[in-house]
Amino acid sequence: GSPDNFVTHLGFYHCRRKLRSEVAAAFPTLSTEQLAELIPNKEELNVIKIHSHKGEAITVYMNHRNPILFEVEKVLYPTVYTLWVYPDLLPAFATWPPVLQKLAGGADLMLPGVVVPPSGLPRVQRGTLCAVTLLGNRAPVAVGVATMSTEEMLAAGMKGKGFAVLHTHLDHLWEYGDKSSPPTLAPLVTDCAAEESAGGEEELQGKEPGSSCSEDGSKEEQQEAEDSRTPQEQMDALFNQCFFHALKCKVKKSDLPLLTSTFLGSHMVSCCPAGKQLDIKKSSYKKFSKFLQSMQQQRILQVKELSRGVESIVDVDWKHPDIKAFAVPEGFSSASAAQDSKSEDREQVYHAPEIIPLYGVSTKMMPLFQESGHKKGSILSSSEVRNVIINYVKSNELVDETNKNFVKVNAILCDCLLDKSEQDEISHLKWDELLSRCLERLQPLHQVTFSGQEPVVRKGNIEPIDISIAQRSSNKKVTIIKNLELYGLDPQCVANTLQQKVQASATISPAPGAKDRVQVQIQGNQIHHLAKMLLEEYQLPRKYIQGLEKAPKLGRKK
Secondary structure (H helix, E strand, O other): OOEEEEEEEEOOHHHHHHHHHHHHHHOOOOOHHHHHHHOOOOOOEEEEEEEOOOOOEEEEEEEOOEEEEEEEOOEEEEOHHHHHHOOOOOOEEEEOOOHHHHHHOOOOEEHHHEEOOOOOOOOOOOOOEEEEEEOOOOOEEEEEEEOOOHHHHHHOOOOOEEEEEEEEOOOHHHHOOOOOOOOOOOOOHHHHHHHOHHHHHHHHHOOOOOOOOOHHHHHHHHHHHHOOOOHHHHHHHHHHHHHHHHHHHOOOHHHOOEEHHHHHHHHHHHOOOOOOOOOHHHOOOOOHHHHHHHHHHOOOEEEEEEEOOEEEEEEEOOOOHHHHHOOOOOOOOOHHHHHHHHHHHHHHHOOOOEEEEEEEOOOOOHHHHHOOOOOOOOEEEHHHHHHHHHHHHHHOOOEOOOOOOEEEOOHHHHHHHOOHHHOOOOOEEEHHHHHHHHHHHOEEEEEEEOOOOOOEEEEOOOOOEEEEEEEEOOOEEEEEEEOHHHHOOOHHHHHHHHHHHHOOOEEEEEOOOOOOOEEEEEEOOOHHHHHHHHHHHOOOOHHHEEOHHHOOOOOOOO
């Protein structure tokens, strides 16, 4: 498009804060550090307005040399320059290199041009913002919106239009930047399959993740050639070995109940021989819970779901012949040394889960969502909800002609978003109020992803880790911590660590009112220590911790 001949200088900090919070809302997977890199406080940030050949007004945000984001009809999109820095920001679909010329010329991406990798396509809904990559390189070359869900694409036999393309490498928007080319980013291991499909998937499964499609892998392959087992059998054997090793040397009775995620991520991983990696997807079990079930059937241990969606090992039969017969591989320390190093091992392994708020369509909100093809009970992210609202307002021509910031409230918006008392009063709503009213009237859910595991969707908002101070007899204070399990933290493990840190006794007791959950109780007001541990060591975002403000005022000793 031809640019309007003006550049607005955005030197104001409050605009950046606003932009940063809008970007955070649109792309919830970006960490605080990444947001600060993308929209830095110091460097200058400019805004230009351009018009596309369709005549739409586009707002472009530039940091020194490159356009980083663009906004069309109140929706923010990343440019390819931004996606080269954060290649996994959007779900990515691969196409053949010759297709890029067509996309840059304004064509949409048709499904026959989409390459289906052996691991399957990313799961997306209609309206989801996606990146397009070229086969063999993870760096995105285009941004588009899915015109159907993954299920619909597959059901259509991968025919027809798949993505409405908004921006590509080599287009006019790209020309506003330094015109650099996409970096070469090694594909995640699954992409290699497409190039080596002649070799079959079998040999591929034995490869370490991260080895690219080149010759790096040759050394390991020679060793594997001498091993007559299939990669799947080898992975099953590795799981077996680490499982028995961990139970024999790393787990004591006092550790039970033990979260299965901790058992795998900390205990079993620490028993994995150098140069090998536990990857349940490459085993015949496919899921760790299936592996544990088979062990439970052999009466080696017992697993229970102590809180919803979270399984724990509640009992182990250390006298089981399989455990007794297991020989610890050479090169590993004996059980006693393992016990000493255990508490250190454990702290390094914890990764805070990724938590994304989701929204379920209720019966009352159906009328607003069905035009976009959603049903009762459909689950959407906030950006998808936002797209639904924008589509609804646009297709029903509800933008106020005199003031574009306002939307006219029609009968359906009135029913869905206004309380009885407001229905006669309110005729127009601002865009942001439209969104916030909509979000608070949908059913809250959230998706939790622990590293290396499948995402779990749970109902309701996530409860924060709750820290409170209680007064016990004789004016002694105790600090009580609840809901650790929801974040994949093992309460017993937290209690042990705290007890060592603050040299005060920490105990575990059933949490009142919460079935099958426990709380940690420690003597004294320990909020300073807890804050340090949860925020700095465990890297949990502050918004998931409630009660840090009750820290003792320093200076007065109790």
